[in-house]
Amino acid sequence: MQKITSIGRTRVGLxxxxxxxxxxxxxxxLNRHFGLxxxxxxxxxxxxxxxxxxxxxxxxxxxxxxxxxGLAALSPIMDEIRAVAQKGMPIIGICNGFQIxxxxxxxxxxxLPNAHGRFVCQRQGLVWSxxxxxxxxxxxxxxxxxxxxxxxxxxxxxxxxxxxKEEDRVLFTYAPNPNGSVxxxxxxxxxxxxxxxxxPHPERAMEEITSGNEDGQLVWKAFFEHxxxxxxxx
Amino acid sequence: MKYEVVVSFKPxxxxxxxxxxxxxxxxxxxxxxxxxxxxxRFELEFPKGTKDADDLVASIADKVLANPVSEQYRIQKLEx
Numbered sequence: 001m002q003k004i005t006s007i008g009r010t011r012v013g014l015x016x017x018x019x020x021x022x023x024x025x026x027x028x029x030l031n032r033h034f035g036l037x038x039x040x041x042x043x044x045x046x047x048x049x050x051x052x053x054x055x056x057x058x059x060x061x062x063x064x065x066x067x068x069x070g071l072a073a074l075s076p077i078m079d080e081i082r083a084v085a086q087k088g089m090p091i092i093g094i095c096n097g098f099q100i101x102x103x104x105x106x107x108x109x110x111x112l113p114n115a116h117g118r119f120v121c122q123r124q125g126l127v128w129s130x131x132x133x134x135x136x137x138x139x140x141x142x143x144x145x146x147x148x149x150x151x152x153x154x155x156x157x158x159x160x161x162x163x164x165k166e167e168d169r170v171l172f173t174y175a176p177n178p179n180g181s182v183x184x185x186x187x188x189x190x191x192x193x194x195x196x197x198x199x200p201h202p203e204r205a206m207e208e209i210t211s212g213n214e215d216g217q218l219v220w221k222a223f224f225e226h227x228x229x230x231x232x233x234x
Numbered sequence: 235m236k237y238e239v240v241v242s243f244k245p246x247x248x249x250x251x252x253x254x255x256x257x258x259x260x261x262x263x264x265x266x267x268x269x270x271x272x273x274x275r276f277e278l279e280f281p282k283g284t285k286d287a288d289d290l291v292a293s294i295a296d297k298v299l300a301n302p303v304s305e306q307y308r309i310q311k312l313e314x
Contacts, residue, residue, distance in 0.1 A: 067301055074298065103301065110303040112243075113250045155247060155304055180248070 010224055012036050013051035015081070015097075017043045017072045022058035022094065022203060029203040030055070033217060043075035051089075053224065054081060058095030058148075058201060068111060068151045069099030078104055090194045090227030095149055098187070098197035107190055107197045108164065109156035115180025119150040123212065124200055125175045126186055130222065131168040131193075138168070143215040145200035147178060147186075152199040154181035154188075164188055172198055194227045235280040236313035237291045241300045242273035274299075277312075 012030055016023050023040065030036040039049050043061075048054075061072035072078070078100075085091055085106050093101040101107045114120060124147040129140050156164070161183050164170050172187035179199075187198030198219075205216030243249045249272055256270040276299055280287045291309055300307040 066299070070298075070301065102303070108303075110301055112247065112304055115248060115250065117250045117254055153248075 010036055010053055010228065011051045012038045012053050012055055013041050013048055014038050014055045014057060015041050015043060015077055016057075017059070017061035017075060019061045019063055020057050020059035020096070022201065025203040026055050026057045026094070029206045029216065029220065033206050034220065041077060043072065043077045046076045046080065048077070048080050048084060053090040053227065054084070054092070056091065056093040056097030056100050057203075058097055061096055061100065064151070067103065069096060069103040072096075072100045073103035082106065085195060088192060088194055090223070092196040092198075092223050092227070094201060094203065095199055098199055099151070101195065101197045106195050107188055108160050109154055109188070111151055111199070112153045112155050113151045114149070114153050114178075119148075120152070120178045121148040122146070122178070124178060126200060127173045127175050128171065128219075129168070129173075130171060130226065132226070142175070143218065144205075144213060145202055145215055145219070146204040146211065147200050149179070149199055152179045152181065154183075154185040156182060161185070167191065171196065172200065196223055196227065235282060235284055235287045235311070237278045237287070238310050238312055239276040239278065239291065239295045239299050239307055240273045240310075241276070241295075241305050241307045242271060243304060244306050247304050
């Protein structure tokens, strides 16, 4: 596998909520592996510093009280996130970050307790499908990333699921399905392709020695390249 | 003025908590139990005479207490 050393000089803003716990993993993944500057942003802040992309990390924001991501979606910084999302800033939400993005309605659906009722913490096979923003070419790959969640069952009405598929917005599907998600959906993006939400953890698959593979690097690189409109090295 | 808001999953959404409790109830011998549902109950109180209390409760239920994608809610006024 090709070693990735650089995805440009993207300035990344990482949102921290009380209960975020994958924040430091994301900082290390982006800073150590890609040399990106990551600014941590507390959820109570009302203004974003100068950044080019946003990461909403995993964890259990607000202890999952009310609903997973439900209270975080109403934090002050989320008004700003909605505003920059409209302007096309790339945003990725991982695990609890995905739950927060659906609660914010920047992405469709809901993430509900796993159908079997158990927390799953395992390596997970995934099919990754993406349509290039530049060439329109479809790429499909089989990868493996860690998952760790009790509430990852993607739910949406049949019409929404159909729409996500038709618009090539299902980025990741589980193989096999670990939580009862409709359509095996593990990750989606918005219509613009710039807002990504996924339950699997790319930040936990950065080094062979700790994660058995480096598939997480591929996901980060694709996110920055794809979401930045193919101009990661600006 | 007192209200209660009761939030539950939409009927078509699998409620794993209700299923787990029902399984245990079945095991304990409550065999005639045909349906079992779980809901979250919220109690909201406003000073007497708050003019737009009905609207406020509806807004809170809609924007915060329930997620319209997967949940439904009902509001009941408990005290004038």
